[in-house]
Amino acid sequence: MAKIIKDTIHANGINIGVYTEDLQNDYISLTDIARKREGEYPGYVIQNWMRNKSTVAFIGLWELLHNPDFNCIEFEAIKNEAGANSFVLTPKRWVETTNAIGIVTKGGRYAATYAHKDIAFEFASWISPEFMLYIIEDYQRLKEGESARLSLGWNLNREISKLNYRIHTDSIMENLIPPMLTPQQISYTYASEADLLNTILFGKTAKEWRESNPDEKGNIRDQATIYQLLVLANMESYNAILIKQGKSQAERMQLLRELALQQMTTLSSMELSNLPGIEKK
Numbered sequence: 001m002a003k004i005i006k007d008t009i010h011a012n013g014i015n016i017g018v019y020t021e022d023l024q025n026d027y028i029s030l031t032d033i034a035r036k037r038e039g040e041y042p043g044y045v046i047q048n049w050m051r052n053k054s055t056v057a058f059i060g061l062w063e064l065l066h067n068p069d070f071n072c073i074e075f076e077a078i079k080n081e082a083g084a085n086s087f088v089l090t091p092k093r094w095v096e097t098t099n100a101i102g103i104v105t106k107g108g109r110y111a112a113t114y115a116h117k118d119i120a121f122e123f124a125s126w127i128s129p130e131f132m133l134y135i136i137e138d139y140q141r142l143k144e145g146e147s148a149r150l151s152l153g154w155n156l157n158r159e160i161s162k163l164n165y166r167i168h169t170d171s172i173m174e175n176l177i178p179p180m181l182t183p184q185q186i187s188y189t190y191a192s193e194a195d196l197l198n199t200i201l202f203g204k205t206a207k208e209w210r211e212s213n214p215d216e217k218g219n220i221r222d223q224a225t226i227y228q229l230l231v232l233a234n235m236e237s238y239n240a241i242l243i244k245q246g247k248s249q250a251e252r253m254q255l256l257r258e259l260a261l262q263q264m265t266t267l268s269s270m271e272l273s274n275l276p277g278i279e280k281k
Contacts, residue, residue, distance in 0.1 A: 004019050004020070004021055005019065005020050005021075005023065006018065006019045007019070007142055009028070009135055009138045009139050009142060010138050011131065011134040011135040011137075011138050012036075012131060012134040014032065014033075014035060014036055015032065016028060016029050016032040016033055016135065017029040017032055017112065017114070018139075018142065019114065025116060025117075026116070026117045026139075027104060027114040027115060027116055027117070027120075028114060028115060028116075028117055028120035028121075028135075028139075029112050029113070029114050029120075030042075030046050030091075030103075030112075030113045030114065030115050030120060030123055031043070031046070031112040031113050031114075032112070033120065033123055033124050033127060033131075033135070034046055034123075034127070036127050036128065036131050037127055037128075043113070045127075046091060046113055046123075047088065047089065047090055047091075049123055049126050050089040050090070050091070050094065051082070051083075051087055051088065051089055052082070052083070052126075053079070053082040053083035055082075055122075055126075056078060056079050056082040056089065057079060057082075058119075058122055059094070059100070059102055059103065059119055060075045060078075060079060060098075062102050062116070062118060062119060063075070063098065063100050063101070063102055066101070066102065066116075067099070067100065067101045067102070069099050069101075070098060070099060070100065070101075071097065071098045071099050074097045074098045075098050078094070078097065078098070091103050091105050091113045092105050101116075102115060102116045102118070102119050103115045103116075103119065117139070120135075121135070121136065192249075193239070194206065195207075196239075196249065196252070196253060196256070197232060197235050197236065197239065197256070198220055198221075200235070200253065200256050200257050200260055201224075201228055201231065201232055201235065201260055202220055202224070202228070204220070206219055206220050209223075227264060228264075230263075231259075231260055231263045231264055234259065234263060235256050235259060235260060238255070238256065238259055239252060239256060242255060242256075
């Protein structure tokens, strides 16, 4: 199960819970938003909102756009009932009947109803357009902070990679480059070792990357993900050790590929596609 990351929006004096499992789809607490209108019984506010025909149409359309497993037949039945005086729709009934994913109910001591941000903003607008703007404003602050933290993480790993590269090249100088080589030969040896790592991790050399990406700024490593940069830093350190042990380039390539596969698998199975020629096991 994916790790749940939680945060809080502070909107006009009300704290509103937010969580995500994939850092892409944020779910905001409808229960907390509803406290703006009814502090003691927020669940009733949510049910009143869901009774509206326009609400059913909106959340149904959202599911049709984002949920391939949405039960369209049940949705049509609910939509036909919506608006009648006797019509009642709870979040639990909606989820269980239609297999919806845009609204989530959580039980236990801190039971609450959450909804994807698109739906949550629509609910907040129904509560109060002004209140919705407060929520959006603080939500944007939250996302900007998150983006800054991710950027810091990327830059940190890039710097680690650069430091390890210095260790890596020093090891090459001490152990691979015999005396009396010309500067051109020395440069070629460095390029060969750097491209050994590039080929293992990115599937191409730096030159091949530049030729296939003529309009991109920077180099192949500037385009790397955080996962790739972290593994690259470890590969550089490990390669320096293997060089001192006298391993041939062929032996080192195999050992480094095994290291890359192991570490990328541990970091994230979603990133395995970044390792060329390595099958998922």
